[in-house]
Amino acid sequence: MKRGVQTFLSIGFSIVMLVLFVIFIMRDDHYRYPIALGGIACALVPLILDKIFNVRFALPFILSYFAFLIGSLCLGSMLRFYHLGWWDTFLHFLSGTLVAFLAIDLMGKLTTKQSQSEMSAGFIFLFVFTFGVFCGAMWEIWEFSSDQFLGTNTQGGGNFDTMTDIIADSVGALIIAFWNARRSRKKNKDV
Known part of the structure; x- marks a missing residue:
């Protein structure tokens, strides 16, 4: 199921971006056609990682990844939502959730089921949250x-912009870290 969703989203988003690329080329829109081209490349990354390197991601990560692509490329850049004062902050919040889901995926791929069941919910929370904050800071x-x-x-906003972005990243990561820690605690009780 998850693999089908990933393939559908990758191919579907790529097709939409390809159509937009052609439209923007025909309109001689030098601002938007490179964004559409980049969107094709970004959409194919999960599919390429899966097909060539056998790297698969969990559904929450895939869904947040494509939500971020839609928000940043389609709405933010192509439709110029970045002119809305809050849009960049919202996308940083969304990217905080995205990298938190990536942290959960990485933890699952880099540890055994046995070691995962022995990890405290606090440690899992700390790992997921700090990974999100770290990526935002980077x-x-x-x-x-x-x-x-x-x-x-x-x-553009200097220190205020930077701190607002890091706080938004952190809040997004914090929400997913709490959710995952509660889920992990419940899962470990059921074992």
Whole structure:
């Protein structure tokens, strides 16, 4: 089931982006056609990882990944939702949930079932939450470096923008960390 959803989302999103790419090329829209092209590449990443490297992701990660792609590429960049003051913050919240789900996936892939059942809910919470905060901080370091060395303006609001983004990432990761810790505690009680 999960694999079918991943394949459907990857191919479906790629087709939509391909159609948009062609439309934007025909309209000579030099701003949007590279975004559509990038969307095709991003949509195919989970499918390529699955088919070539046999790396599969859990359904919550896949769903949050495609929600983030839709939010950032389609709504944010193509439809210019980034002009809404709260949109970037919302996407940072969403990315916090995305990387928290990735942390859960990584923990499942890097540990045995036995060791997972022996992990405390507190440890699992701490791992998932700190992974989310770490990824958010690394993104802000990337934005800062890009602004300093490439002359971009990704941190237009300066320190306020950076801190708002990190807080939004952290809140998203915190919610998923709490949810997962409760789920893990319940699962371990049932064993």
